[in-house]
Amino acid sequence: MIRRLVPLSRRLAGALVINGLLFLSWPTGAAEDPGRRDAALEEAIGTADARGRRAEAVELSRELVALRTGVLGADATATLAARLTLSIMLEQAGETTEARALRDAAFDRLAEVDPERLPPILNNTAIALQNTGHPDSAVPVFDRLVAVMAGAGESVPLAITHFNLAALHRDRRDYDAAIAEGRIAAEMFERLEGPDAEDTIVAIGALGQTYGMAGRPAAALPHLREAWTRAGQALGPSDETMRQANNLAAVLRDLGRHDEAEPLDRAALDWRRANLGPAHGATLISARNLALDLIGLDRAEEAAGLYDQVVETLARTRGPDHPETRRIARERDMIAVLTGAAPSGDPGDLAALEAQLTAGTVDADAVYLANRLAGIAERRGEPAAELRLHRLSLDLAERHFGPLHPVAISMATNVARAERALKTAEATPAYSRLEERLRLWARREYASTSDQAVIEQVAATTRETLGDILSYGYAAGRSDPRAIALVARVMLNWKAPGSLERALLDRAAAELPAADRALVAEIRNLTAQSLRPGADRQAIERRLDLAEAALADRVSGLRRLQAQQALDYGEILSAFRPGDAVLDYMTVPMRMAPDRVEERILVMLGRAGGEIRLFDLGPVAAVSELMADSGAAAEEDTRRRLYDQLIRPVMSELDGVDRLTVVPDGLLTLVPFDVLVDQAGWPLIAGLDLRIARSGRALAGGDHDMPQDTDRNGVLLVGDVDYGGTASPLPFTAAEIDGIAATARAGGIPPVVLRGQDARAGAVRRAAAGQRVLHFATHGFFEPLHPGADDPLDRAGVLLAAGDGDDGRLTAAELATWPLDGIDLVVLSACDTAEGDRSYAEGLAGLPSALATAGVRRSLLARWPVSDRGAARFMARFYDHLAAGESYETAFRATKLDVLEGRLAGVPEETWAAFTLIAN
Template sequence: MTIALGFARVRRAAASLGIVLAFGTVLTGPVDSAAAQDSRARRAPAQGANSVPTVTAQLKNAIALTRSGKIDEGFAQLNAALDATDRLDDAQFAMGQYFEATATLRAVKRDDLAEKLFVCAFQSKAAAQSTPGKADLLLMYAILVSDHARIAEAVPLYMKAIAAFNAYWGEGSEVSLIANDKLAVALSANGSAASATNLGWHNFVLAEKALGPNHRTTWKLANNYADMLREIGAPAKALELDLFAIEGRAKHYGENHLNTLVTVNNAGQDFLALGRFDDARRYFRRHRAIATALAPKDPTFAGQADAWLFYTDMLEAGDTAISPADLERLEAIVANEENFADFLRIKAAVLAAGKREARGERDKGMRLREIALAIATRAFTAQHPISFEIKLGIATALIAVDPNRAVQNFTALDREMFDWMKREVGTAGDRAVAEAIRAQADHLLFAFGRFATGAGSAVAQPAFAAAVLRWKTLGGGDATALRRFETELADKDAETAALVRTALRLNGEKQELFSSGNIDDWARSVWQRQDAAEKALAKRLDAIGVKLPQDPIRPAQLLAAQEAVVNYFITRQWKADRQSKEPLAATVLYAIVETATSEPRVVDLGDPGKTVDTGVRTEIARLRTTRATVPDLDAREHVDKSSDTRALDTKGRFQSLHARLFAPLEAMLKDKTTLYVVPDGFLFAVPFSLLPGGDGGLLEDKFTIRLLTSPDALIAIHAREKIDKTGAMLLAGGIEYGVPGPMQLPATRTEIEAIAKLARARGAPVVMLTGSGVSEAALREAIGKVRIAHLATHGFYHDSTASGLDTLWQSGIVLSGAGDSRWPLRDDKDGYLYAFELMDWDLSGLDLLVLSACETGRGDESFVSGLRGLPTALGIAGARRALLTLWPVADEGTANFTVRFYEHLAEGLTYSDALRQTRRDARDGKVAGAKDASVWAAFVLFEG
């Protein structure tokens, strides 16, 4: 954390004193040089009782009286002088006098009286005019309000002040940037980490452009932005900024300057958080050397350096016991509020707590953790990453002494963090914050999962299962209630049901955009539309007198006796440096099994890297490269036909996967016939239809396996699960691509014509798009009017790691006119429909979307939904079901497979049963070109 003057004040109090000093030299400077000088030039040299010299003298006397400790008398004289000031015809001068008066009251710690003067100032005659002085005063008032944790009141004041500064001096001016920085610091101090870091980044980038990298304010903003990043647990990014600021400040101010010392200390903290202890000591020693030179100004600076050096030694000791003297010294740092910064006191308290607990002194350890939480709550608010980390430590410490209280603490922290996440990611959206939230949530769930499968499993398992359900859907109770409500309304109130679907769809899109850090004008437009949709829904519900169901719903409540849900979930423990090549310290895969008659049971399946072993990953990788039929981003078409006849040894290659994923669950599933499987992470890439069963056959011969993208999908799992025989159908195939461009797929025309024949035979209207007519505009218009859409074309997926592009811009399908150039952008005429674009479509009227194309079921691991790619986009857009492929598939085999699938649908089978039967037909050689498992196992039906 940035070191305050004296190194000891509570964050908000320290900020107040710093503001008073800074504004006297920074903000009033530009005002005095421009608007204020012009005002003086026009001011008549009036004399007498109401003259400027007389009023100025009155104010100086009142200020002197106030600073001497005669507060009440001084305040009365301040009021009198300011009343006289307002009678002068000089608004800029009047606002300046109010500025000095309020700064004086803040300096003597009478914010109550200062606020009264602020209120009077904005009710005065002078406030009716727009002046630079009024902007200064607005900013000072905003700082006071935010210092008292009234951030909702403060933000509008900040915004008015910033708008005025922008109008007078320009958006990139030094005063405007400083005002924005004060807002960012206030937001951070009040727990609004996402808004703060987003604004901090914006300020720093703008300062580099407007002021240049060698400007003192640019270094200041870099320092403060780094401070915010460090607080949310992003020390690697903070370090880059701190080193930049150190270089500039040391050259400009000199090595032995307070500004240099502050940033040197911050860099030491960055290194410490990254576990680079020697580098941390090097910077804390540099801090010590600067502090020695500055000792005449403040002798406590050196003590701060010594305390950080000592803490570094104690932290590096790890689990090694420390001496009683060292433990007492740690606790002395915690107790010394006057001389040590809050951040150091918090760190020392947590470390000392662990040492006390290791000695069996659990009561003393808990007391230290509670002290750390009290400091963090006062300095950062209760809903802040630093406070969350302490609360997690408290919950974990309780496991050994009181498992029931530990469950209560874990549950309370889970809900608190979830609500904070929804507020932060859903309103500001900064990539660094999204990563920090992911790490915070992962660390909570990692510890919670260990607890649930350890000594406290009996009491912790249901609570952990509920937490996983919340984080895996990222919708919380409100989204679940909306899904339930929409299902209940579907055939009763079409208008309200449509509003519910729109609100759900836009909320999902907003969460995906903001949690991934894609914050641009498009994301903000989605946010505005989502807000409008929620208001429209609220208005409708109020008009019809309906309230959303409030009681939570568990998967078990939606299951029949013969059904079970298997919800896989990966917990992660991150290293401090999340930007490193190997950022994860540990991962654990859990299976949460629920049935209609039992509490959730949590099974620890171990390291997912070992669960999905090298043999399975190698086989999946081979399948992804065997039958590629779509060009990659940089190369022409190439097809490896040498492996077309290679059969899969399912029993050999996937036997270990069955043993690790299903064998530990068999006792819980012995009387079940239908399994709803919710994958996570890499498991989305696993072809569950290839998993062997325990009897020598395949697992899907024993169970009907239905893949869900989210546990919430169970709410409407049986809605419209058979084909509407007269429902309209959209078929697109035989597409003409550009020249040069992707390889033509002649069998796709045959494929859609065969499906069209089946549809017409049952009386269903058919919309056909072929040749050059399959544009984004034509497809989007047609798809909103049908129940089933079948698109036979090229699909593509590329790992986002190499390019750095968002996964949703790296997956999609190919349409008419597509050429070689495929740089992702929002363009409905480029011939490429990206998942990012598709996510914004309204597909809520579709019962089924079939993408008869390559690799449409792939994606990257996602914090939001377990997978990012076309499955994510389609689910957000509202499609009930999507038939996709996990790897490239042969043109002819695909066509025959999908035609057989529709034949079974026409017979009255459900969508899931039709796919299961089609796979059996293919395995039995009844579908030409599809007997090889590389064809039939590629198809997956994602529901939800």
């Protein structure tokens, strides 16, 4: 098995722990004959305990207490140690109540008569209880030890104690407590011994392992990577460095990232072979781990060779009938059958193995064995046995890992697929439970980290399962209304789960206790610090990671947030008027054949009264090819072909619809739906009131035409910016903001105008507070992916005033941290502001997701480059319509129709068609 937690080598010195028993040497100078009797009793107690003779061990321990009481006195430290040994024997015999009372009394007396010896005796008593299988009884002993030691201030022994207590809680599967203690230990070691000390590295790695065991890879990976990196830098190629590589690879493998795990495990195997020898236990672990990586990479023959080496070594060193040899051989044979590296023979009596699993110990091996047995049943064509074994593997996984662990979710997916294959009545409920389980797990992960790469990995991991759920819903929806409702729930909850999760956490923050609100404030402050020029991002992000993980621990159940997400699509559709409809798109990987997964476009059509229909629009690749070139969507021919792909298949279902909301996803967010060209050669907006929403939630309550917010009464206008020579001036932006300011004043709305050198990021942020509308007339940018800037939120933004060390770049990452909650509208009258990287976590990562995360109700952005003059004229007319009392949505469409129907000249098609209004 992989060594999942590495205990520190040092323990507090004190009473001697032998075979799980606590002894204290006979005092020097005491009577010799009683001393021989004392030693004989100690040996007899150890023998009786080792042979399981519990009653005899208790009686012998009572004799030891009586002997020491008579010779040394009741308050002698050795006598009190004997009472503690007796308490352990009573625990072994099931007399827990007497054992704990005896232990507490002994500790109380020790605190009075020998306080210096109390800490080591507490420590070793806890260890003895833990080693003899009584972790629940060990916890209060460790807690007492922490309380005693903390009075003397921070120390390395106190850090060790917190570390050991974390290990104990981990063994008890109380992961929240283990994480809390592990975090204390890691931080204390770092303060006392430095960031590169081996204790610090081990503690950070152990904290990451605990997160991984708790099924929280988003929080685990940063710690594990940090421990591995520090070990490599501080310790070089060493046993500890290889152990950290091994542990990091284990979590990557759990996430299915075998390509990243493989080089880590290969390096560990090579080093261990050379330095520890081919037969060393750690070497064999690395060989098995590498074999599992290779299986995940479809390199079954290489994996089989490694398994053969491990089995041969075990047979030679431990014997062919040793349980470990037989276990690994059985695992090898099963995997060989499943991967096709061996004929579909019988690797053993499956029924007998299943019976052993049902009655045996629940551990990780039992889970994986049940899963492999199910795979063999599938290959044999025994679907009933396969379903039964998948159910067993899920039950075992829930009992061992917990319900919100990637392994348990994987087993739940297998159960749902098997129910579907057999067309049982439980198929839809199984998929519904899977979706809820997946949602709770992903929500916790998004709340645990700000590492964009980890967030994207979590989202990509969930998206493949969502494809399976939607594939089932699409097939079963014709006959099962529950399956349709399941699809609708996926559409509602999974379009941009990262942003939605953060918005919900922010909304819930007001209801949190003061300590948790302080954590939210700390997270926001650290995020802002990390984005400042010259900031020590590594140090800040370390603190940020800990703060976010702490907040996620506090709300680990997240049930309150789930209640906030319980909105049903049927409720949304019930508020529609007869002419309303929504087209909700989602791109998901779907299994089209046993060996072929293809990303496809599904769309859900919803109409008034709750009517829902589903359509499969084919592979995403067809749209990707049309939009492969930057700006391709601006071309009329492309917009015609996109109409044929995305709208025409459902057009016959839109009879009587005059107001259509489109909810795009991923790549489709870049599609200009309102100006797609229909068969008659007209843009859709000419005949349909077509709107864009980030989620179906934006339509909740029938707010298709949300009125302007009367509680806010201001407009902030930013333009005519002095770029300090970093960009070319935009002369028409001056007229743009001046004209809008005049319109606002005439309507009784006081404008705030920032221009020239006054248009700096700090001044803009301060002036934004309390405004109804923010309008930026400036340059926008979205840079292609390049080394050193892989976060799309760092590569998208707008330009503001530059100078005095400020480069003038306001990035999406910075904008996402601004407190813009409740602002009606942000207009970015700038090129490429609706651009972004396709993201499973954010829909489209860039300025659109940044504004949504910041709390803006709707955003008006440009999908591609726009004309300076044309944009100014378009925006002036848009605000004229707003001044006339029209809603934002109506005013936006009316402005486009003014251009289309000849009432507004001087706005090129590539400019007015570029703008999109997105409801968040």
